[in-house]
Amino acid sequence: xxxxxxxxxxxxxxxxxxxxxxxxxxxxxxxxxxxxxxxxxxxxxxxxxxxxxxxxxxxxxxxxxxxxxxxxxxxxxxxxxxxxxxxxxxxxxxxxxxxxxxxxxxxxxxxxxxxxxxxxxxxxxxxxxxxxxxxxxxxxxxxxxxxxxxxxxxxxxxxxxxxxxxxxxxxxxxxxxxxxxxxxxxxxxxxxxxxxxxxxxxxxxxxxxxxxxxxxxxxxxxxxxxxxxxxxxxxxxxxxxxxxxxxxxxxxxxxxxxxxxxxxxxxxxxxxxxxxxxxxxxxxxxxxxxxxxxxxxxxxxxxxxxxxxxxxxxxxxxxxxxxxxxxxxx
Amino acid sequence: xxxxxxxxxxxxxxxxxxxxxxxxxxxxxxxxxxxxxxxxxxxxxxxxxxxxxxxxxxxxxxxxxxxxxxxxxxxxxxxxxxxxxxxxxxxxxxxxxxxxxxxxxxxxxxxxxxxxxxxxxxxxxxxxxxxxxxxxxxxxxxxxxxxxxxxxxxxxxxxxxxxxxxxxxxxxxxxxxxxxxxxxxxxxxxxxxxxxxxxxxxxxxxxxxxxxxxxxxxxxxxxxxxxxxxxxxxxxxxxxxxxxxxxxxxxxxxxxxxxxxxxxxxxxxxxxxxxx
Numbered sequence: 282x283x284x285x286x287x288x289x290x291x292x293x294x295x296x297x298x299x300x301x302x303x304x305x306x307x308x309x310x311x312x313x314x315x316x317x318x319x320x321x322x323x324x325x326x327x328x329x330x331x332x333x334x335x336x337x338x339x340x341x342x343x344x345x346x347x348x349x350x351x352x353x354x355x356x357x358x359x360x361x362x363x364x365x366x367x368x369x370x371x372x373x374x375x376x377x378x379x380x381x382x383x384x385x386x387x388x389x390x391x392x393x394x395x396x397x398x399x400x401x402x403x404x405x406x407x408x409x410x411x412x413x414x415x416x417x418x419x420x421x422x423x424x425x426x427x428x429x430x431x432x433x434x435x436x437x438x439x440x441x442x443x444x445x446x447x448x449x450x451x452x453x454x455x456x457x458x459x460x461x462x463x464x465x466x467x468x469x470x471x472x473x474x475x476x477x478x479x480x481x482x483x484x485x486x487x488x489x490x491x492x493x494x495x496x497x498x499x500x501x502x503x504x505x506x507x508x509x510x511x512x513x514x515x516x517x518x519x520x521x522x523x524x525x526x527x528x529x530x531x532x533x534x535x536x537x538x539x540x541x542x543x544x545x546x547x548x549x550x551x552x553x554x555x556x557x558x559x560x561x562x563x564x565x566x567x568x569x570x571x572x573x574x575x576x577x578x579x580x581x582x583x584x585x586x587x588x589x590x591x592x593x594x595x596x597x598x599x600x601x602x603x604x605x606x607x608x609x610x611x
Numbered sequence: 612x613x614x615x616x617x618x619x620x621x622x623x624x625x626x627x628x629x630x631x632x633x634x635x636x637x638x639x640x641x642x643x644x645x646x647x648x649x650x651x652x653x654x655x656x657x658x659x660x661x662x663x664x665x666x667x668x669x670x671x672x673x674x675x676x677x678x679x680x681x682x683x684x685x686x687x688x689x690x691x692x693x694x695x696x697x698x699x700x701x702x703x704x705x706x707x708x709x710x711x712x713x714x715x716x717x718x719x720x721x722x723x724x725x726x727x728x729x730x731x732x733x734x735x736x737x738x739x740x741x742x743x744x745x746x747x748x749x750x751x752x753x754x755x756x757x758x759x760x761x762x763x764x765x766x767x768x769x770x771x772x773x774x775x776x777x778x779x780x781x782x783x784x785x786x787x788x789x790x791x792x793x794x795x796x797x798x799x800x801x802x803x804x805x806x807x808x809x810x811x812x813x814x815x816x817x818x819x820x821x822x823x824x825x826x827x828x829x830x831x832x833x834x835x836x837x838x839x840x841x842x843x844x845x846x847x848x849x850x851x852x853x854x855x856x857x858x859x860x861x862x863x864x865x866x867x868x869x870x871x872x873x874x875x876x877x878x879x880x881x882x883x884x885x886x887x
Contacts, residue, residue: 485810486808486809486810486842487790487806487808487810490806490840504867505867508866508867508868509868509871511840511868512840512842512868512871512872515808515840515842516842516843519808519809519810519842522809523809570843570876571842571843574843574872574875574876577875578871578875
């Protein structure tokens with residue numbers, strides 16, 4: 282039997298809370314955690330350091346009994362976050378848990394991270410965790426989160442909690458497939474305003490790898506970061522050749538602390554709105570696991586479908602530029 | 612590789628050519644090195660010239676008639692050397708070369724070396740599958756015994772895909788003959804060099820089938836120290852091989868992306884042994 286508001290709910294109970302002060306944050310999060318512990322449910326928190334300190338200070342014994350995860354590690358990228366949470370919850374369920382509670386700080390431009398792929402994460406989570414008895418509470422700080430982020434949060438969470446303790450269904454919630462289909466990232470890295478360092482028409486995966494390795498060597502990126510980008514670009518170019526519509530085009534820009542690569546073809550991109558965030562079915566006609574792997578190897582990935590009928594994957598290695606206002610069309 | 616000079620007693624080279632005159636110059640170089648190393652050398656030719664004129668094809672070698680008379684040099688037509696090749700099977704052909712190597716050693720030579728124009732043996736797809744197995748078995752033999760070979764194939768006749776099928780089963784090949792090379796080594800089930808990606812996926816499947824490695828104590832060690840790239844599909848092909856053979860496959864590699872991929876894909880039948 283699941284405890285709290287999620288009692289009687291089947292599958293994922295996905296809830297957002299908007300707060301404007303530390304006290305408001307604690308007024309939502311502390312009861313969520315305490316009630317989980319009291320019910321004997323596995324209770325996890327993945328916060329940035331400031332919020333973790335607040336929570337530990339407000340809980341008896343510094344939050345003993347709660348599993349604290351480092352937010353920066355848990356939320357390194359959306360695909361890894363989904364995989365880790367799925368694995369964790371599934372393990373607890375196998376051990377007999379009726380419900381698992383998780384709360385954490387999803388990154389956004391207010392915390393120095395570009396938003397678009399986390400918007401997709403928040404929508405995709407409704408599908409990716411649909412079969413799990415998970416209560417996920419996503420607190421967002423209205424002092425730091427841009428308005429465009431808060432608008433996406435409202436559209437991607439079926440349930441809302443408010444600092445006074447009220448909880449209700451969210452009438453602004455959109456079906457994730459609808460949300461994702463209309464989601465067109467506004468993101469472009471400032472270096473893309475310059476001429477690309479490399480432009481390849483009809484690259485092979487091999488020529489793309491060469492170009493990325495050579496360009497990466499001219500930056501401050503580590504060998505590991507460059508190797509990861511080489512692999513990600515190779516996978517995405519292979520997908521473009523195999524599943525896209527020619528011509529495939531690769532463009533690459535470098536800055537001292539990052540490499541930005543776009544791979545464009547004339548196709549529509551994968552039909553699955555969750556593509557990249559969860560592993561594709563092995564029999565998928567649209568490609569296997571390459572895009573999902575790329576999402577875990579890069580520091581930022583965006584997918585773009587243009588009105589003129591092109592599909593572009595943007596891959597960033599190193600420190601992605603995080604514009605404070607990241608918008609969304611629609 | 613750019614040429615075939617200064618190879619050892621054991622080397623196994625594939626040369627894909629479009630110019631028979633050019634490849635025959637390389638064959639002369641290769642055989643001359645063998646003679647200098649004290650090996651008995653054998654030239655297997657597809658030339659349609661009458662037998663009496665075949666020695667002239669090796670004019671650049673010098674002392675051809677003496678070497679033929681002494682037995683240091685043999686010249687055979689392809690049809691003679693590989694009589695009934697498709698009928699006798701890859702292992703029998705390896706046994707024939709092992710016998711020739713033993714004879715050469717018994718006659719006081721340091722080993723045996725053959726340069727073969729072999730296009731005619733692999734014109735048909737089923738011939739190539741059998742030949743891939745033969746190339747790997749003979750490659751294993753060469754890692755142990757003083758037998759060296761240069762196998763020459765005409766790209767104009769076979770096409771790039773067919774020549775790649777053969778070239779990828781050699782430890783060394785002419786430039787751009789194959790994106791990777793799967794070959795025998797003494798301290799591992801096999802080695803793979805070069806780059807493995809989507810474009811070479813079918814080629815790699817054929818190469819793995821040709822090698823058909825036997826696990827030792829439930830383990831398959833793959834020397835990938837010469838591998839410069841592997842994508843997730845190729846890694847899955849290796850994992851499938853391990854699962855099919857009920858073995859754990861260890862990939863010895865310097866590629867940091869290999870353990871990353873193993874972790875992301877949650878593969879349990881394969882592990883990375885990272886070299887510096």
